[in-house]
Amino acid sequence: MADRLNDTTRIAKPATRPLRVYAFDPSAGRYVGNEMIVPVQFEELKPGPVGERFGVVDYDATEKVYYGSIDLEDPRIIMRDGLDPSESDPRFHQQMVYAVASETLQRFEVALGRRVHWARFEKRNREGDTGARDTAYAARTILFLFPHAMAEANAFYSRDAQGILFGYFRASSTNPGNNLPGQTVYTCLSHDIIAHETTHAILDGIRSYFTEPTNVDVPAFHEAFADLSALFCHFSHPEVLLDTLQKTGGRLYDVMLPAESPVEGGKPLLQSQIAQVNPLAQLAIQFGDASGMNRGLRQMLGTPPYSNDINTLVEPHDRGAILVAAVFDAYFTTYTRRTSDLFRIYRAGGGTQSPIDLPQVLAVRLANEAVQTAEEFFTICARAIDYCPPVDITFGDFLRALLTAHTDLYPSDSDGVRNAIMQGFRLRGIVPTDATSLSEESICWPQVIPGSLPPVEGLLFGDPNGLTDSEKNTNGNILRAYAKANATQLGFSADHGTIEAPSFHPMFRIGPQGNLIIDMVVELVETRIEGDEYIGPYPFRSGVTLLIWQNFEQRGERVAPEIHYVIPKHRSAFREERQRNHFAIMPRTGRYDERGNLPKNKDHRPTVAEIESAWKMDFGLIDAGL
Numbered sequence: 001m002a003d004r005l006n007d008t009t010r011i012a013k014p015a016t017r018p019l020r021v022y023a024f025d026p027s028a029g030r031y032v033g034n035e036m037i038v039p040v041q042f043e044e045l046k047p048g049p050v051g052e053r054f055g056v057v058d059y060d061a062t063e064k065v066y067y068g069s070i071d072l073e074d075p076r077i078i079m080r081d082g083l084d085p086s087e088s089d090p091r092f093h094q095q096m097v098y099a100v101a102s103e104t105l106q107r108f109e110v111a112l113g114r115r116v117h118w119a120r121f122e123k124r125n126r127e128g129d130t131g132a133r134d135t136a137y138a139a140r141t142i143l144f145l146f147p148h149a150m151a152e153a154n155a156f157y158s159r160d161a162q163g164i165l166f167g168y169f170r171a172s173s174t175n176p177g178n179n180l181p182g183q184t185v186y187t188c189l190s191h192d193i194i195a196h197e198t199t200h201a202i203l204d205g206i207r208s209y210f211t212e213p214t215n216v217d218v219p220a221f222h223e224a225f226a227d228l229s230a231l232f233c234h235f236s237h238p239e240v241l242l243d244t245l246q247k248t249g250g251r252l253y254d255v256m257l258p259a260e261s262p263v264e265g266g267k268p269l270l271q272s273q274i275a276q277v278n279p280l281a282q283l284a285i286q287f288g289d290a291s292g293m294n295r296g297l298r299q300m301l302g303t304p305p306y307s308n309d310i311n312t313l314v315e316p317h318d319r320g321a322i323l324v325a326a327v328f329d330a331y332f333t334t335y336t337r338r339t340s341d342l343f344r345i346y347r348a349g350g351g352t353q354s355p356i357d358l359p360q361v362l363a364v365r366l367a368n369e370a371v372q373t374a375e376e377f378f379t380i381c382a383r384a385i386d387y388c389p390p391v392d393i394t395f396g397d398f399l400r401a402l403l404t405a406h407t408d409l410y411p412s413d414s415d416g417v418r419n420a421i422m423q424g425f426r427l428r429g430i431v432p433t434d435a436t437s438l439s440e441e442s443i444c445w446p447q448v449i450p451g452s453l454p455p456v457e458g459l460l461f462g463d464p465n466g467l468t469d470s471e472k473n474t475n476g477n478i479l480r481a482y483a484k485a486n487a488t489q490l491g492f493s494a495d496h497g498t499i500e501a502p503s504f505h506p507m508f509r510i511g512p513q514g515n516l517i518i519d520m521v522v523e524l525v526e527t528r529i530e531g532d533e534y535i536g537p538y539p540f541r542s543g544v545t546l547l548i549w550q551n552f553e554q555r556g557e558r559v560a561p562e563i564h565y566v567i568p569k570h571r572s573a574f575r576e577e578r579q580r581n582h583f584a585i586m587p588r589t590g591r592y593d594e595r596g597n598l599p600k601n602k603d604h605r606p607t608v609a610e611i612e613s614a615w616k617m618d619f620g621l622i623d624a625g626l
Contacts, residue, residue: 008311017042017072019082019099023281025190026087026284027178033239035085040102045388045547048073049098052314052425053105055142056094057163062151070094093147093188093382097166100194104229108202111382113508119159119204135221143201147188150358153287156189156199164197178286186289192230192284192297199229208502209391209525209541214579216314217394227283228327228381231300234280235374242279245363245370250339250568250625252370253332255281255301300328303428310395310429311320322428323395329424331377353549376417380406386507387445389569390523391541392579396432398570399425404565406445411512453489455560456482460616461518461550474518475504485525490544491568492526497544499526507547510609520561522524531583 009498015038028034047069070083070091072499077083086092099379100291109116116142138428144163152167171179180515187193203225204211212220213219235241241252248254261272268274277285284297302321303309312365313319342365346358358366376626380402387401403418410417425431428437435442458478467475483499484488504522511517525543545567551559569575 013549016040018079019072019095020085021042021096021099022085022094022189022191023240024136024192025284025286026085026186026565032243033237033587036239037081037100038210040099041106045072049094050142051098053100054098054101054145056145056147058090058094058147060148060150064228064568067094067148072098087186087189090148093186096578097145097147097164097194100191104195104233105202106199107229107233107378108382110198111379112386114161114200114505117205117466117505118201119208120160130235143294146576146612148186151164151423153185153187153194153290154364157197157204158456159204164194164201166193166197169290176290177288179290183290185286187287189283190232190284190287193287195230195233196226196283199226202333203385206392206503207386207388207390207523210393212391212539212541213582214392214541215394215582216319218392218505219316219397220319221393221395222320223316225381226321227298227300227320227324229378230283231324231328232378233379235371238371240279241367241370242363245280245366246358246360248278250343250358250362250366252278252280253328254278255299261304298324299572300324305329305427307428310324316341321396323430325429326424326430327377327381327421328419329427330417331373331492333420333424334377334415335370335373337372337415337420338368342366342369376410380409383507384411385543386519386521386547387565387567388545389567390525390543390545392575394433394568395425395430397429400432400445401567402436403440407444409509428619445565445567448566450562452565453486453566455562456520456548457560459520459548459561461520461561464506464508466505476501479504479522479524490524490546491570492542493571496526501522501525518550519564520546520550523547530580535580535584538579540571540579542569542575544570 018037020035020037022028023034023036043051045051048058049070049072050056050342056069058069059065060067067090071077072082072095082095083089083092085096105116113148115419116543142162144161146161146163146165148168149165151169153169155166157163157164168184168186168187168188171177171181171183173181176183181294201221203222210218210222242254244257246461247257256275257278259268259272259275261270279285281301282288282297282299282600288297298317298321303325307322307380309319309322313322342362346362371566383405384401385399387404388397401422402421406413406418406421413419422438422440422443431438456478458474460475462468462471479501482500483492483501487496487499488494502523504520507519507521509517509519523543523545525541527539527541529537530540531537545565546563547567548561549564
């Protein structure tokens with residue numbers, strides 16, 4: 001009996017680990033729930049913290065210093081739900097990047113219904129007797145987070161560094177916003193920036209060729225998708241959401257919150273008479289303030305309807321804002337439709353037409369609708385990636401993917417979500433180039449006509465935790481052989497080269513009848529090296545995304561999987577000219593080598609050598625060759 005009482009293996013592990021973070025950033029102080037607790041999926045951690053998916057390496061390449069690591073297994077820290085938010089304690093900075101990055105990854109894995117894998121990285125073996133190096137690509141299980149990587153007003157995901165590098169900088173001395181003039185601002189303390197950069201890493205893991213700037217939309221899409229992820233996360237902050245709903249009278253889309261006190265005689269005289277920015281609508285407020293912008297770095301309502309920006313803006317962040325505005329136009333339109341009956345009931349009971357301060361009960365109901373609608377839109381945005389072509393993505397491609405993903409997940413669209421999406425994109429000039437009309441039937445990707453493609457015999461679907469190495473090897477061989485045998489039917493040219501299957505993964509969803517539907521999302525890509533003496537070599541890729549559905553058993557037999565969607569991006573004269581022109585104007589530092597790979601370590605700090613040194617210093621548990 002005593003042995004059984006002392007057997008700790010019988011005690012179930014907790015499902016989550018609560019950790020304290022800033023809901024926005026330090027500039028918001030303790031205002032309306034800015035200090036919050038996020039429930040991170042529980043795992044046993046080594047100091048860093050270092051877990052299965054993330055490892056925090058606190059090396060400062062500017063100061064050449066390594067900060068001591070936090071131990072989240074320390075009982076004193078566990079009992080407090082992590083360290084209290086602090087701008088001055090590097091250990092809290094480590095806690096925050098781990099917590100928010102983990103939270104972001106969890107949201108994607110829930111939305112996608114599967115485990116997300118990081119991008120493959122180039123792993124070079126040691127030189128042999130001939131002095132040559134063998135190059136291979138290996139899967140990466142851990143993403144490194146560098147809270148104080150460099151003294152720079154920047155943060156970025158780097159596939160070469162196998163992680164996310166966060167900078168720190170001095171606020172403007174003349175226009176610092178809510179910061180002290182010249183104070184140090186840490187990008188690793190911005191919830192938005194961490195979520196944004198983690199999304200870059202997630203998207204790179206799902207679609208590795210979306211980092212190749214083959215047209216003006218590609219880098220803009222990466223930025224827009226990361227912004228969408230960070231902004232939709234705002235709707236998981238209940239206290240801020242309720243406060244904003246009450247102050248705006250339910251109009252979550254208002255850029256500014258009304259002042260607490262009325263202004264008499266022109267300019268405000270008290271701080272309570274100054275209108276505040278809507279925290280839900282802005283991204284990275286402290287960073288923007290500290291840079292002298294007097295607002296957040298970006299906002300969800302950046303491009304008005306009927307704007308010509310789609311024809312003039314080329315900078316990735318500015319162009320990406322067009323896509324963000326289109327999605328949030330559809331979101332707020334849907335939210336307004338779903339809450340209109342609540343406002344009618346409110347007005348029937350004596351409420352005003354344009355309320356300034358909503359009753360608590362009504363605000364709670366509106367908040368529930370706002371959260372559920374945000375979760376639906378985030379899920380659709382995440383799932384839409386599986387419905388995009390594997391290369392050379394455009395905003396129009398993403399629109400088609402959004403509508404197709406929504407149709408598959410929610411066949412009945414009683415609230416007109418798909419129409420709201422189409423109109424939000426149309427009003428900003430985003431339309432598919434190959435659609436015949438502005439209708440759901442025309443814009444959604446067409447399903448493959450039954451029997452027009454042979455089934456994919458022997459494909460293994462695994463489970464939501466992923467495929468085993470043996471299953472991956474089996475599927476890789478099957479898919480490459482299928483692509484070779486059916487290349488022309490899949491849209492490849494008769495003289496095609498080698499067709500690779502760079503990624504394939506199962507996707508799980510619940511059908512309209514409550515049944516489990518299992519798909520295999522497959523990328524098939526052909527690469528040819530092009531260019532000339534002036535432009536230099538560059539890869540020209542074409543390919544298809546296949547959605548292969550696992551059929552239900554019939555009469556006790558498993559029916560071979562069938563292809564239901566072929567989403568193409570094939571070679572054409574238009575693509576050839578567009579890509580050639582794009583690479584012709586690229587700076588030579590961004591040119592590809594003779595194998596079609598981008599040069600390494602361009603504008604990335606710290607260097608890989610410095611990072612490997614930091615790993616070896618205190619993280620012997622991590623293979624520096626990962």
